[in-house]
């Protein structure tokens with residue numbers, strides 16, 4: 600078992616608001632871990648800290664035992680962490696295929712000199728890129744629509760394309776912020792299957808959701824936030840019986 604990620608005593612304050620209060624979490628290689636909690640409980644803030652968008656007020660994030668706290672997002676991405684956002688962020692006027700290829704650019708090492716001096720290598724890299732993109736499009740079941748514009752894809756397909764693009768960076772850990780939000784039941788089922796395939800590739804997944812049913816189905820372990828405080832962690836079975844969790848959810852106004 601390899602401990603990939605550690606969140607140690609992380610506190611995030613925004614002015615007078617404590618969005619995260621002394622939170623500890625860890626994720627091992629190959630796990631699917633969920634972060635759940637009502638609206639405003641600090642879930643996305645945790646992703647923003649892990650991916651370098653925010654530097655926490657206190658505490659540390661370690662990836663493979665190395666502190667990455669407050670490192671530039673592109674450097675963290677190069678280390679092997681990739682995310683999707685709560686609201687879709689695709690290049691809408693590009694094809695599905697091109698959106699995936701763009702995700703790879705964090706990884707390929709060609710520059711202008713290379714292009715002139717090493718054309719064969721460049722071509723080889725391009726070919727590899729293309730093949731890899733096709734594999735990823737198959738993985739998320741978008742191969743048949745690979746040359747369609749991202750904007751013309753259905754909502755569920757766009758969400759899956761974002762996942763393929765994040766994987767294209769070569770990421771070891773994939774952070775998905777409410778990947779099933781707004782999906783109908785069939786789209787959610789398809790998403791579950793895709794996340795299972797990603798696990799088969801030995802990737803690690805951290806996903807946020809406030810739909811208990813969805814996370815219980817897919818996650819091996821869960822962390823529960825409420826008003827920035829970690830109120831529980833454990834297996835889905837343990838969490839579903841936890842009184843603090845039940846209270847936090849019953850206290851929530853249904854959207």
Ligand SMILES: Nc1ncnc2c1ncn2[C@@H]1O[C@H](COP(=O)(O)OP(=O)(O)OP(=O)(O)O)[C@@H](O)[C@H]1O
Pocket residue numbers: 613616618636637638639640641642643644645685809
């Ligand atoms: N940049 C910011 N500046 C000020 N306050 C912020 C900022 N980002 C988040 N917050 C606040 O921090 C709290 C936690 O927000 P966060 O987005 O992490 O919640 P969440 O659990 O992802 O909620 P949701 O389920 O609605 O997506 C909220 O009260 C939010 O308004």
Ligand SMILES: [Mg+2]
Pocket residue numbers: 642643644685
């Ligand atoms: Mg959020």
